[in-house]
Amino acid sequence: MSRPxxxxxxxxxxxxxxxxxxxxxxxxRALEARIAEDALDFEGEKxxxxxxxxxxxxPDSRAVIEHVMGPAPQGLRRFSLIxxxxxxxxxxxxxxSAHAYWLDEGGTATLASYGIELDYPPLRAHEPIRQxxxxxxxxxxxxxxxxxxxxxxxxxxxxxxxxxxxxxPLAAQTDDDLIWIRAPFLTSQLTGGLRIVHGHTPGRDIVAxxxxxxxxxxxxxxxxxxxVRVTPDGRTAxxxxxxxxxxx
Numbered sequence: 001m002s003r004p005x006x007x008x009x010x011x012x013x014x015x016x017x018x019x020x021x022x023x024x025x026x027x028x029r030a031l032e033a034r035i036a037e038d039a040l041d042f043e044g045e046k047x048x049x050x051x052x053x054x055x056x057x058x059p060d061s062r063a064v065i066e067h068v069m070g071p072a073p074q075g076l077r078r079f080s081l082i083x084x085x086x087x088x089x090x091x092x093x094x095x096x097s098a099h100a101y102w103l104d105e106g107g108t109a110t111l112a113s114y115g116i117e118l119d120y121p122p123l124r125a126h127e128p129i130r131q132x133x134x135x136x137x138x139x140x141x142x143x144x145x146x147x148x149x150x151x152x153x154x155x156x157x158x159x160x161x162x163x164x165x166x167x168x169p170l171a172a173q174t175d176d177d178l179i180w181i182r183a184p185f186l187t188s189q190l191t192g193g194l195r196i197v198h199g200h201t202p203g204r205d206i207v208a209x210x211x212x213x214x215x216x217x218x219x220x221x222x223x224x225x226x227x228v229r230v231t232p233d234g235r236t237a238x239x240x241x242x243x244x245x246x247x248x
Contacts, residue, residue, distance in 0.1 A: 002150075002175055003082060003148065003149060003150040003175050004147070004148075004149040004150070005149060005150055005151055005153070006079070006149045006151065006152040006153065007152075007153040007154075008152070008153070008154050009154075009155065011154055011155070011231075011232035012044060012045040012046055012047050012077070013042040013043060013044035013045055013046055013231070013232075014039060014042045014046045014047075014229055014230070014231050015046070015047045015048075015049065015154075015159070015229070015230045015231075016035045016038075016039070016046070016047070016048050016049070016076070016227055016228070016229050016239075017049045017050075017051055017159050017197050017215060017227060017228050017230070018031060018032075018035075018048070018049065018050045018051065018215070018225065018226075018227045019051055019199040019214075019215035019216040019217060019219070019225065019226050019227065020051065020052070020053035020083065020199040020200065020202065020216045020218075020219065021050060021053065021054050021058070021064050021219060021225065022053055022054075022055070022056055022057045022058040022061075022085070022106070022219055022220040023054075023055055023056065023057060023058025023059055023060050023061040023063075023064055023109060023110070023113065023220060024058040024059065024060075024064070024219040024220055024223075024225055024243065025058075025059070025060045025063040025064050025067060026243045026244070027219055027223070027224075027225035027241050027242075027243040028064060028067060028225060029067070030225075030241040030243065031225050031226075031227055031239060031240075031241045032048070032072075032073050033073070034239055034241065035048060035073065035076070035227060035229075035239065036073035036074065036075065036076065038229065038237075038239070039073075039075055039076060040075070042231075045077060046075060046076050046077070047076065047077050047078075047079060048072050048073070048076040048077065048078050048079070049078075049079045049080070049081065049152060049159050050068055050078075050079075050080045050081065051081050051083065051159065051160070051161050051197070051198065051199040051200075051215070051216075052080075052081045052082050052083025052084070052085070052086060052148070052161035052179065052199065052200075053083035053084065053085045053086070053161065053199060053200070053216075054068055054080070054083070054085075054086065055085055055086065055089065055106075055110045056085040056088075056089070056102075056105065056106030056107055056109055056110050057085075057105075057106030057109050057220040058106075058109065058219065058220035059109070059113075059220075060113050061109065061110040061113045061114075062110075062113040062114050062141075063113070065141050065144065065145075066141075068080045069140070069141070069144050079149075079152055080148055081148060081149055081150065081151065081152065081159065081160065081161055082145070082148035082149070082150055082161065082179060083161040083162075083179055083199065083200065084161065084162065084179045084180050084200065085102075085105070085106065086145050086148060087179055088101070088102040088105060088107070089102055089107065089110065089145065090142075090145055090146060092107065092126075092130065092133075093130065093133070093134070093142070096126035096127055096129065096130040097126050097127070100126045103118075103129070106220075111129070111132075111133060114133070114136040114137055115136055116129075116132050116133060116136055150175050150178045150179065151178055153170065153194075156193070156194060156195060156234065157194060157195050157196075157197065157230060158170070158191075158194045158195075158196050158197070159197045159198075160178050160179075160196060160197075160198050161178065161179045161198060161199055161200050162177070162178060162179050162180055162181045162182070162185070162198055162199070162200035162201075163177075163178070163181045163182070163185035163186070163196055163198050163200070163212070164177065164178065164181065164185060164191065164192075164194075164196060165177045165181060165185070166184055166185060166188035166189075166190035166191070167188075167190045168192075169192060170192065170194075179200075180200075181200075182200070182201055185212075186201060186212075188211075189210075189211050191211050191212070195210070195211060195212065195213065195234075196211065196212040196213070197212075197213045197215065197228060197230070198212060198213070198214055198215075198216075199214065199215060199216035200214075200216055201214055201216060202216045202217065202218035202221070203216070203217065203218060204217060204218065204222055204224070205217065206226050206228070206238050206240070208228075208236070208238075213228055213236065215227060215228050215238075217240060219243075220245070221245065222242075222245065223242050223243045223244055223245040224240050224241070224242050224243075225240065225241055225243070226238065226239065226240040227239045227240075
């Protein structure tokens with residue numbers, strides 16, 4: 001079953017999109033404070049989007065999930081999208097043996113944030129781990145992850161975790177591509193006239209081209225969390241905060 005897809009025909013006064021948080025709650029709070037201050041310069045509705053991969057690898061996935069489930073800073077409307085790491089966790093819930101790779105992709109850090117400490121490498125008794133997680137993971141957290149939309153679209157722009165399959169119309173894009181793709185998206189100009197704001201592909205610095213903007217600055221590894229502001233006229237501005245590196 002496909003995930004929800006958000007499409008709007010009219011723009012707010014400004015949109016702020018934040019890249020992959022990966023459990024870095026201190027940087028998320030600091031970056032949202034900067035965004036809230038910047039948003040004071042704009043009259044009308046302002047939106048705040050997190051582009052998925054809220055959890056795994058960093059120091060406090062639980063705090064990040066609780067934070068984005070809560071209200072946005074004053075004057076902003078919050079949207080959260082799904083990333084491949086949220087999907088991996090949900091897949092582990094459904095079939096732990098088939099999706100045990102999640103543990104090696106940062107899942108053990110998420111488990112630790114919910115009070116489940118495993119030796120590393122984790123024991124391959126996957127069903128007991130799933131049972132521990134089911135007992136410790138709040139039902140409203142799981143429901144939140146299960147309901148996350150896969151993208152937010154506006155005229156001329158798309159906000160999504162990973163990217164799109166070049167040459168396909170938006171309606172034909174699969175959820176897997178939208179949350180997992182790298183090649184051939186990263187080197188293609190076939191975006192259907194859309195400028196894509198995404199994360200998923202980490203680097204030290206923001207990457208901005210006429211066709212895409214990558215704001216995943218590898219927070220759990222570099223300590224840097226980044227965001228972009230987009231206004232209806234297509235102008236952009238970039239924000240980054242730096243914090244401690246304490247990730248997986």
